[in-house]
Amino acid sequence: MQKLLASxxxxxxxxxxxxxxxxxxxxxxxxxxxxxRTNQLVGYGLVVGLNGTGDSxxxxxxxxxxxxxxxxxxxxxxxxxxxxxxxxxxxxxxxELPPFATPGSRIDVSVSSMCDAKSLLGGTxxxxxxxxxxGEVYAVAQGSxxxxxxxxSGGSGSSVTRGVPTAGRIASGATVExxxxxxxxxxxxxxxxxxxxxxxxxxxxxxxINQVYPNAALAENGTVIAxxxxxxxxxxxxxxxxxxxxxxxxxxxxxxIDEVNGVIVMGDAVRVSTVAIAQxxxxxxxxxxxxxxxxxxFSRGETVxxxxxxxxxxxxxxxxxxxxxxxxxxxxxxxxLNALGVSPRGMLSILQAIKAAGALQAxxxxx
Numbered sequence: 001m002q003k004l005l006a007s008x009x010x011x012x013x014x015x016x017x018x019x020x021x022x023x024x025x026x027x028x029x030x031x032x033x034x035x036x037r038t039n040q041l042v043g044y045g046l047v048v049g050l051n052g053t054g055d056s057x058x059x060x061x062x063x064x065x066x067x068x069x070x071x072x073x074x075x076x077x078x079x080x081x082x083x084x085x086x087x088x089x090x091x092x093x094x095x096e097l098p099p100f101a102t103p104g105s106r107i108d109v110s111v112s113s114m115c116d117a118k119s120l121l122g123g124t125x126x127x128x129x130x131x132x133x134x135g136e137v138y139a140v141a142q143g144s145x146x147x148x149x150x151x152x153s154g155g156s157g158s159s160v161t162r163g164v165p166t167a168g169r170i171a172s173g174a175t176v177e178x179x180x181x182x183x184x185x186x187x188x189x190x191x192x193x194x195x196x197x198x199x200x201x202x203x204x205x206x207x208x209i210n211q212v213y214p215n216a217a218l219a220e221n222g223t224v225i226a227x228x229x230x231x232x233x234x235x236x237x238x239x240x241x242x243x244x245x246x247x248x249x250x251x252x253x254x255x256x257i258d259e260v261n262g263v264i265v266m267g268d269a270v271r272v273s274t275v276a277i278a279q280x281x282x283x284x285x286x287x288x289x290x291x292x293x294x295x296x297x298f299s300r301g302e303t304v305x306x307x308x309x310x311x312x313x314x315x316x317x318x319x320x321x322x323x324x325x326x327x328x329x330x331x332x333x334x335x336x337l338n339a340l341g342v343s344p345r346g347m348l349s350i351l352q353a354i355k356a357a358g359a360l361q362a363x364x365x366x367x
Contacts, residue, residue, distance in 0.1 A: 027192070027205055028243035031225070034191040035182055036099045041138055041174075043093040045128030046070065047111065047145060053118040053165075054089040060115035063090040070126070089117035093128050093141050095174055102179060106172035109141045119165035121147050130174060141174035187235055190227050197223040200250040208245045213238075253362035255351060262344045264351070266334070266362075273359040277350060 046066055047054070055063040067088065071078050095109040111125060123145045130139040147168035184190070194201060199222040206225050209217035216238075218226045229238040253269040290305050354360045 024246040024248050026243065027208070027245050027247055030196070030201070030247065030249055031192040031194050031205065031243075033184075033239065034193050034224070036184070038099065039097040039132055039138070039180060041095045041097055041130035041132055043128045043130040043141065045091055045093050045111075045141070046088055046126050047091050047117075047120055047123035048088045048126060049122060049124045050087045050089060050117070050120065051122060052086045053121070054086045054123075055113075055115040055117050056086060057084050060090060063088065063115055066090055089120060089123065090114045091120070091125070093125065093130060095130055095139060095141065097132070097138055097176065097180065099180070099182065100184075101176045103176055105176045107139060107174050107176060109170050109173040111145055111168055111170065113166040117166055119147070120145050120168050121165055125170060125173070136178060138178045138180075139174040139176050141170065143170040143173040145170055184235055184239075188228065190235060190239065191220075192225040192227060194223050194225075196249075196251065198250055198252070201247070204247050204250070208247050209242055212245065213242075217242075255360070255362050255364045256367065257348055257351065257364060258367045259345075259348060260367075262348070264344060264347060270360075270362040272336075272354060272361070275354060275357060275359045277354075 044066075046063075057064040057067070064083070067083070068079050091111045091113055093109050093111050095107055097107065101107065109125075109130070111120065113120060125142055125145060128141045129137045130141055132138050145168040147165050148163055192205065194205070199219075202219040202222050202225055206217040206219040209225075209227070213230050216228055216230050220226055227238070227242065229235050251267055251269065253271065254267045255270060256265040257263075293304050295302060351360065352364065355362075355364050
C-alpha cells in the first residue's frame with residue numbers, strides 16, 4: 001500500500017512539472033489608478049550665452065521682440081536700435097509634471113530651438129513659466145542646458161555634427177509651484193484601469209483582491225475594477241498592498257505583422273487548424289552585357305555600343321506540401337512554419353493566406 005501511494009505521489013509530482021505554471025504579473029504592472037497620471041507642461045523662453053550660434057534677430061522677429069520686452073522689464077530700452085546679436089535663441093520648454101508633485105520639488109525639462117540657431121551648447125535658460133493645458137502656471141524653469149551633441153565647422157564650409165545640438169535638457173531644471181489637486185486620501189473609492197483591456201484579466205484581478213480582502217473589488221467591465229478600502233484602512237495603504245498581488249494575465253490571440261521591417265510577433269493563444277501549405281520561389285534574373293559593334297572597313301560607319309540583355313527565369317522545384325497546425329501549443333505552429341524553410345517576408349504571405357482560408361484562430365494586425 002505504501003509503495004502504491006509513493007508511486008501515485010511521484011506520478012502526481014511529475015505531472016505537475018510536465019507543464020510550467022503560467023507566468024504571473026503584479027497588479028501594478030498591468031493596471032493604473034484612474035486619475036493618477038502625469039501632466040504635460042509647456043513654456044516659451046530665451047536662451048542666452050551662446051557662442052555666436054544663436055538666432056539671427058533679423059530673421060527671427062519673435063526673438064527680437066522677446067529681447068526687447070525682457071530688457072524693458074529690467075529697465076533698459078533697446079527699441080529702434082540696430083541690435084543683431086547671435087548669442088541668444090528663442091526656445092520652447094517642455095516638461096512632465098509627475099502625479100502628487102508638491103511645491104518645491106524639482107523636475108527635468110527639455111528645450112528646443114524655434115528659429116535658425118545653430119546650437120544651444122553652453123547656453124543658459126532664463127526664468128520661464130511652464131503652463132498646463134488649463135493655462136495655469138505649475139512650474140518655473142531656469143538653468144544651464146546640456147545638449148549631449150558635438151558640432152564643428154571649418155572655414156571652407158566643412159562641418160561635423162553628431163546628435164541634435166538645437167535641443168537639450170536641464171536636469172532638475174524646473175521648480176514645481178502648484179499641485180494638481182488630486183487628494184487620494186479623501187477618496188472612498190478608486191478605479192483601476194487595465195493597460196490592455198480584457199474581461200478575463202479584469203475578473204481575475206477582482207478575484208485576486210477579493211480573496212485577500214473580501215468584497216473590496218468589483219470588475220465593472222473589461223477595463224475598470226472598482227476598489228473600496230476595507231474597514232479603517234487608508235486608501236494609499238490599501239493600494240500599496242493591492243498592487244503587489246500576483247495575477248495571471250490573459251490576452252486575445254493576435255498576430256502582429258510589420259511588413260516594412262519583416263517582423264512577426266505571435267501571442268501565446270494563437271492556434272492554426274490543420275492545413276496543407278506549399279510555397280515556391282520564382283527568381284527572374286536580367287544580365288546586361290554591352291558589346292562594341294565595329295563597322296566594316298571603308299564603310300563610313302560608326303563604332304557604337306550595343307546592349308545585350310540575357311533574361312532567365314528560375315523556379316525552385318522540389319517543394320512539397322507540408323502539414324501545418326493542429327497542435328495544442330504555439331511551439332507546434334512555429335515548428336511547422338519553420339519547416340517550410342521560408343524567410344520572414346515569405347511567412348507574412350503564408351499567415352495572411354492561412355487567415356483568408358479561415359484556418360488561423362487569431363486576429364492579424366498589420367503595422
